[in-house]
Amino acid sequence: MDVTVGTFNLNNLFSRFNFRAEIQEILPTGEDGRDDGRDDGRLTSSYEFKDPKEFRIRTYKGRLVKGITPEEQEMLARRIIGMDLDVLAVQEVEDIDTLRFFVARRLRKAYPFLSLIEGNDPRLIDLAVLSKFPMGAVTSWQHTPHPELPGERVFSRDLLEVEILDPRDPDRHLLTVFNNHLKSQFVDHRQDPVQGKIDNDHLRTLQAEAIARILAARTRPDGRFVLLGDMNDTPEAPTLAALAAPTPQVALEEALAHPVETRPPKPDDPPPPASGSWTHRFKESHRPAEYELFDQIWLSRSLTSRLKSSHIDRRTRHAGDGSDHDPAWVVLEF
Structure with missing residues (x-):
């Protein structure tokens, strides 16, 4: 049996609404729209938010939080349907x-099987x-500290651990998926760009070290697990050294x-890596594009x-087609 497991950053898959509100009371109305004094369960067809205390526009660092458009959602859906994966780890989804x-x-x-646990991200x-x-146990590691930050x-955001069960025998564990979304490389314009990058890299390093400790505690040397997601750095980066360095307990x-690419990449100057080993393209104004493998799939030894x-x-x-990341997946034989 072949099993396909992949990862895809969905790039702000938010709900259709862009506000939070609290409705204290809705009164039943008559046909003329006025309160008719009855309490027969009929509600007003609309509610107008006039008191600023009753609503809050969703913002992040002073900017309105916007989700992708319905057209971009359709692009994402076409890509996901086209891949037809058995298990897909995703990032940047608002809620269940x-x-x-x-x-x-x-x-x-x-x-038919979904798992999402609200995490730490303010966005x-x-x-x-x-x-x-079928899924088995689901564990969130969002509360995990680091010895340096006790x-x-x-x-x-989180480290989400999900057990995947064998469809031929739901009592049998097939593999475990560890889904990640590590600290972004983004530096706010109000921060010093040099210090901002240093701080981001340092936090990403601590996160990778925490993942390595969790894997050592939660898995066996012969365990079947996949560590995947948006790492926001390259596999060989110093920030991810804790994942790349094998130990007696964990070797990834x-x-x-x-990888096999579904189609040739668009021409660019400079061209994308000939290996095809990239999922993210970043282009600053008046600078050449950078192609990086931010979305990764690390396999356990077994x-x-x-x-x-x-x-x-x-x-x-x-x-990108609905996302600034390209999805990636592996085919495993069981």
Whole structure:
């Protein structure tokens, strides 16, 4: 049996609404729209928010938080349906209701098993796992500290651990997925750019070290697990050294060194890496584009021998098709 497991940053998959509000009371109305004094359960057809205390526009660092458009959601859906993966770890989803709506409406109910736990990000972007196979235990590691930061949560969002069960025998554990979204490289314009990068890199380093300790505590040397997600750095970066360095307990291998691309990348100057090993394109004004493998799939020792192939669904536009990340996946033989 072949099992496909992948990762995709959905780039602000938010709900259709862009505000939070509290409705104290809605009175029943007559046909003329005025309160008719009855309490028969009929409600007004609309409610007008006049008191600023009753609503709050969703902002982040002074900017309005906006989700992707319905057209971009359709692009994401087409890509996900086209990949037809058994298990898909996703990042940047607002909440479980948004995910359920997206799966039911856009993905034609292709994934009957969903898991999302609200995490730490103030922008409301959470981690989730979609699966065609039954799920077992689900664990959030969002409260995890680091010895260097004993009183703080080290993860900007979360580390979401999900057990995937064998569809042929739901009592049998198939593999475990560890979904990640590490600290962004973004530096706010109000920060010093040099110090901002140093701080981001340092936090990403602590997060990778925390992941390595969790894996050592939660897995066996012969365990079948996949560590994947948006790492916001390259596999060989010093910030991710804790993942790349093998230990007696945990030895990981990144699986996207030479992926199969679904289509050739768009021409660029300079051109994208010939290996195809990239999922993220960043282009500053008047500077050449940078292509990086931010979305990664690390396999445990026992799964490396089961790897049949790795793949990346290549975008058709430089800006991306619904997301500024390209999804990646592996085919494992069981």
